[in-house]
Amino acid sequence: MADKTPFSIVGKPLPKVDAWAKCAGETIYADDLNLPRMLYGKLLRSPHPHAIIKRMDTRRARALPGVHAVITGEDLPIKFGILPVSQDEEALAREKVRYIGDPVAAVAAVDEETAEEALKLIDVEYEPLPAITSIDEALAQSENRIHEYNKVGNIQKAVALEFGDVEEGFAEADYIREDIFFYQGSTHLPMEQHAAVAAYGPDGKLTLWSSTQTPHYVHRALAKVLEMPPSHIRVIATPVGGGFGGKSDPFSHEIVAAKLSMLTGRPVKITLTREEVFYAHRGRHPVLMWVKTGVKRDGAITAMHFKTFLDGGAYGSYGVASTYYTGALQTVTYKIPRYKFEGMRVFTNKPPCGPKRGHGTPQPRYALEVHLDKIAEDLGLDPVDMRRRHLVDENSLTVNWLRITTCSLKACIDKVIEASGFRQKFRRLPFGKGVGFACSSYLSGAGLPIYWNHMPHSGVQIKIDRGGGVAVFCGSIDIGQGSDSILAYVVAEILGIRPEDIRVVTADTDLTPVDLGSYSSRVTVMTGNAAMEAAEKLKDLLLTVAGEKLEVPKNRLVAVDRRIFDAEDPERSISFVEAVQLAEARFGTLGSVGSYKPPESPGKYKGSGVGPSPSYSYTACVAQVDVDPETGLVTVEKIWIAHDIGRSINPLLVEGQVEGSVYMGLGEALMEEQVFRKGLHKIPSMLEYKSPTTLEMCDVETFIIEKPDPHGPFGAKEVGQGPLLPVPPAVANAVYDAVGVRIDEVPITPEKVLKALEAKARGEDGRYGPSRIPDVAFPAPTTVDVPPEWQPAIVAEGTS
Amino acid sequence: MDKQLITLRVNGEVHELAIPVHKTLLEVLREDLHLTGTKHGCELGECGTCTVLVDGQPVLSCLALAVEWQHRDIVTVEGLADGPRPHPLQQAFAELGAAQCGYCIPGTLLTAKALLDHNPRPTRQEIKEALSGNLCRCTGYIKIIEAVERAAQRMAAQTAFAESAAR
Numbered sequence: 016m017a018d019k020t021p022f023s024i025v026g027k028p029l030p031k032v033d034a035w036a037k038c039a040g041e042t043i044y045a046d047d048l049n050l051p052r053m054l055y056g057k058l059l060r061s062p063h064p065h066a067i068i069k070r071m072d073t074r075r076a077r078a079l080p081g082v083h084a085v086i087t088g089e090d091l092p093i094k095f096g097i098l099p100v101s102q103d104e105e106a107l108a109r110e111k112v113r114y115i116g117d118p119v120a121a122v123a124a125v126d127e128e129t130a131e132e133a134l135k136l137i138d139v140e141y142e143p144l145p146a147i148t149s150i151d152e153a154l155a156q157s158e159n160r161i162h163e164y165n166k167v168g169n170i171q172k173a174v175a176l177e178f179g180d181v182e183e184g185f186a187e188a189d190y191i192r193e194d195i196f197f198y199q200g201s202t203h204l205p206m207e208q209h210a211a212v213a214a215y216g217p218d219g220k221l222t223l224w225s226s227t228q229t230p231h232y233v234h235r236a237l238a239k240v241l242e243m244p245p246s247h248i249r250v251i252a253t254p255v256g257g258g259f260g261g262k263s264d265p266f267s268h269e270i271v272a273a274k275l276s277m278l279t280g281r282p283v284k285i286t287l288t289r290e291e292v293f294y295a296h297r298g299r300h301p302v303l304m305w306v307k308t309g310v311k312r313d314g315a316i317t318a319m320h321f322k323t324f325l326d327g328g329a330y331g332s333y334g335v336a337s338t339y340y341t342g343a344l345q346t347v348t349y350k351i352p353r354y355k356f357e358g359m360r361v362f363t364n365k366p367p368c369g370p371k372r373g374h375g376t377p378q379p380r381y382a383l384e385v386h387l388d389k390i391a392e393d394l395g396l397d398p399v400d401m402r403r404r405h406l407v408d409e410n411s412l413t414v415n416w417l418r419i420t421t422c423s424l425k426a427c428i429d430k431v432i433e434a435s436g437f438r439q440k441f442r443r444l445p446f447g448k449g450v451g452f453a454c455s456s457y458l459s460g461a462g463l464p465i466y467w468n469h470m471p472h473s474g475v476q477i478k479i480d481r482g483g484g485v486a487v488f489c490g491s492i493d494i495g496q497g498s499d500s501i502l503a504y505v506v507a508e509i510l511g512i513r514p515e516d517i518r519v520v521t522a523d524t525d526l527t528p529v530d531l532g533s534y535s536s537r538v539t540v541m542t543g544n545a546a547m548e549a550a551e552k553l554k555d556l557l558l559t560v561a562g563e564k565l566e567v568p569k570n571r572l573v574a575v576d577r578r579i580f581d582a583e584d585p586e587r588s589i590s591f592v593e594a595v596q597l598a599e600a601r602f603g604t605l606g607s608v609g610s611y612k613p614p615e616s617p618g619k620y621k622g623s624g625v626g627p628s629p630s631y632s633y634t635a636c637v638a639q640v641d642v643d644p645e646t647g648l649v650t651v652e653k654i655w656i657a658h659d660i661g662r663s664i665n666p667l668l669v670e671g672q673v674e675g676s677v678y679m680g681l682g683e684a685l686m687e688e689q690v691f692r693k694g695l696h697k698i699p700s701m702l703e704y705k706s707p708t709t710l711e712m713c714d715v716e717t718f719i720i721e722k723p724d725p726h727g728p729f730g731a732k733e734v735g736q737g738p739l740l741p742v743p744p745a746v747a748n749a750v751y752d753a754v755g756v757r758i759d760e761v762p763i764t765p766e767k768v769l770k771a772l773e774a775k776a777r778g779e780d781g782r783y784g785p786s787r788i789p790d791v792a793f794p795a796p797t798t799v800d801v802p803p804e805w806q807p808a809i810v811a812e813g814t815s
Numbered sequence: 816m817d818k819q820l821i822t823l824r825v826n827g828e829v830h831e832l833a834i835p836v837h838k839t840l841l842e843v844l845r846e847d848l849h850l851t852g853t854k855h856g857c858e859l860g861e862c863g864t865c866t867v868l869v870d871g872q873p874v875l876s877c878l879a880l881a882v883e884w885q886h887r888d889i890v891t892v893e894g895l896a897d898g899p900r901p902h903p904l905q906q907a908f909a910e911l912g913a914a915q916c917g918y919c920i921p922g923t924l925l926t927a928k929a930l931l932d933h934n935p936r937p938t939r940q941e942i943k944e945a946l947s948g949n950l951c952r953c954t955g956y957i958k959i960i961e962a963v964e965r966a967a968q969r970m971a972a973q974t975a976f977a978e979s980a981a982r
Contacts, residue, residue: 028912030910031912034908034910035901036917038905038908038920038924039895039896039901040852040895041852044854044918046855049851203952206856206862206952207916208856257916258916288858289857289858495915495917497912667911667912667958668912670912674955674958675954678954678956679952679955700859700861701857701950702857706950706952708956709946709949709960710943710947715955
């Protein structure tokens with residue numbers, strides 16, 4: 016096939032730069048580290064969901080032979096947390112515990128067995144408090160407070176925003192529908208258990224190796240809690256064996272390992288057990304949702320009002336951001352001229368929730384796409400056409416001031432509808448078989464950093480060796496998505512060399528410029544742009560000397576295949592290495608830097624920090640299911656999915672992210688859920704926490720839709736998270752097509768399907784799902800003027 | 816703690832070790848022999864991550880006591896390649912992007928090797944069944960299954976070539 020792009024690396028299905036090491040078992044993950052004199056740390060965790068710590072005695076543990084240190088919360092009194100607004104965590108709880116699994120003490124010993132033995136010798140006296148384990152209980156028991164720092168009861172955060180007058184919008188509607196949904200919580204279940212190794216030296220400097228997605232934020236948290244200058248702390252993120260958002264917070268075990276190393280003068284390793292990984296959590300928030308939408312007869316939305324209630328678990332984590340995210344991105348797929356969002360996160364005595372792939376957006380996306388499916392049916396509209404007619408415009412602002420750059424959602428829709436044969440199947444398959452459709456969108460990196468500052472979000476440094484080897488330094492961490500490879504591909508493309516000529520050095524706070532971390536689908540766009548800037552600077556030097564040597568104007572030179580040549584006379588060329596040596600002779604040691612900061616968002620209201628992004632990816636999905644009406648079992652037969660990536664830098668990696676997102680979306684749609692009994696996690700194991708195996712995973716047909724976005728490196732947008740979003744609603748809509756019942760709550764388990772079928776057989780509503788939301792007042796909304804294109808006069812013209 | 820002198824044959828090399836009898840094969844491989852290519856995800860026999868081969872059969876090393884596997888042929892991921900040449904499975908996994916975070920890959924590769932050694936031309940369903948005990952959270956298994964198919968095709972072609980050359 017003829018190559019239509021001008022690129023030699025970008026767009027090619029090359030192996031990842033770390034593929035060989037990973038397939039040889041040579042990649043060193045955190046728990047693989049083994050330092051001389053290393054001790055092993057263990058954490059003692061609370062057996063109570065909510066209790067006051069009355070007394071703690073560590074003397075018997077200290078006396079055990081082989082124990083080198085025992086610490087409690089008194090040794091680490093400074094609080095921390097990922098967000099500046101919720102610095103509510105203690106490395107070891109001091110006065111009270113807030114969930115079963117909350118760490119209260121820690122031991123360093125010669126081996127894990129001795130450390131575990133020592134934990135049993137720590138005497139803790141607790142005074143149990145009533146445990147709060149649901150949103151309703153959190154709201155009802157406002158005197159039984161889990162934290163003291165939030166304003167009211169157990170409501171950590173309540174937000175209310177109104178863009179334009181929604182009541183006016185509802186008044187213009189031909190049809191209004193309200194629905195209630197519940198999206199159950201789930202966990203990341205990374206294959207690698209969290210691990211950290213700390214080494215404190217006699218020079219007073221600390222090094223922490225950790226399985227983390229955010230070494231920069233861990234660096235800041237360590238400096239704060241340990242009261243050390245950041246310049247004396249080095250955080251190295253080891254290759255992460257699965258993150259999905261679950262390794263994005265600074266964690267107790269990281270801080271404790273550091274403290275234990277400082278006290279003993281020896282390296283200390285802490286690796287969480289699988290059970291402990293379930294307690295560390297930070298997974299998908301359970302979210303209860305209410306949505307009311309007004310539409311015209313053709314399905315054009317006149318107004319939407321969305322309410323969310325998040326069960327946050329015991330600590331803040333990313334929760335304030337998560338809360339906003341449950342309301343931010345409803346507006347970026349279909350035109351919504353007036354929009355009101357009310358969101359609330361409550362504390363409960365369960366492991367803290369946080370960001371999981373899609374962070375706060377899969378829940379409302381599920382609700383929205385099932386809700387729209389119902390509206391289409393109510394109005395007798397085709398669910399595909401109804402959505403397709405009212406997509407957002409490119410280069411526009413949404414009603415909540417998010418800037419849309421490129422949007423190829425129409426092309427995505429057409430691709431999956433055609434490939435799946437949706438129109439021949441929808442409402443036409445035999446009972447028990449069905450197809451469902453949904454769309455979604457996600458951000459390519461958050462527009463703002465987690466703590467307020469004006470510095471770049473990503474930095475890249477490049478140095479070139481006289482032999483032609485290129486080293487690329489960047490703070491980003493490869494969590495399997497291929498961020499190291501993206502750096503190599505981008506730099507190789509610009510300098511005209513091969514990815515294998517490049518050594519990538521990443522995620523080391525001593526050696527690499529800051530990148531904020533592998534979260535919010537930001538890395539390709541932000542590190543890619545920074546790498547492009549740094550590489551272009553070096554290329555300019557190389558072309559300068561090559562032009563002089565070849566006596567050719569610089570603008571006629573092309574760098575490709577390790578040579579620099581005259582585009583008009585390719586015989587005139589010099590090698591990359593020769594150009595490097597000429598450039599070093601001329602300019603001195605060769606190096607350059609590049610950095611990236613997202614464009615400023617036009618939204619200026621309180622709360623506008625969550626949602627803006629350089630660009631948004633778009634996805635359309637069709638699911639085909641088989642539902643057994645006898646057992647209620649839903650089997651997904653196939654998924655067709657098209658993703659608007661802007662530009663695919665490596666189609667293999669893009670497909671891998673799409674397929675992995677579909678897999679994770681199917682797990683959430685059908686089986687994965689956090690189950691508690693009296694605050695105790697009932698299934699903290701990989702056997703009982705059901706996740707799809709090879710046998711449950713269906714065929715996936717992936718379509719990559721490319722239309723370069725001006726803000727991305729070579730036009731790239733995100734792919735790591737967005738393709739998860741349409742999967743649960745597409746499955747739910749397909750279940751309805753198959754057996755005629757609405758499952759308004761994920762996971763869609765056989766029990767729920769059967770209950771809905773039984774209800775329908777009794778002549779009742781063929782639906783399973785929540786029927787009410789808490790009767791609780793939100794604050795008066797912040798009313799925000801809408802962007803000019805959504806001013807009422809203009810909207811009225813546009814929707815005629 | 817009672818220690819026992821044991822002899823383990825791993826990747827063709829013989830090791831004599833004094834270890835506590837309760838130590839698992841996983842722990843001995845990683846901690847005593849420093850073969851950290853073998854990973855762990857649960858240490859309860861649930862995830863398949865720690866799979867190694869013993870006499871050609873997949874074994875969960877987290878559930879196996881090292882003392883019980885003396886004088887057997889143990890193969891870990893470090894023993895898959897033929898010197899500097901990757902095993903066809905390793906080659907195919909790398910080419911197709913079957914390793915994302917890579918953490919489950921050593922165990923998956925060894926399970927796949929056992930499959931192909933016993934069944935050189937497996938169907939897609941047979942591959943799925945063989946790998947159903949190896950959890951992966953990154954890939955949705957799709958590229959893993961494709962890589963096993965590609966490796967099987969290449970190995971079959973190599974075998975056919977070797978056989979025709981021998982005739």
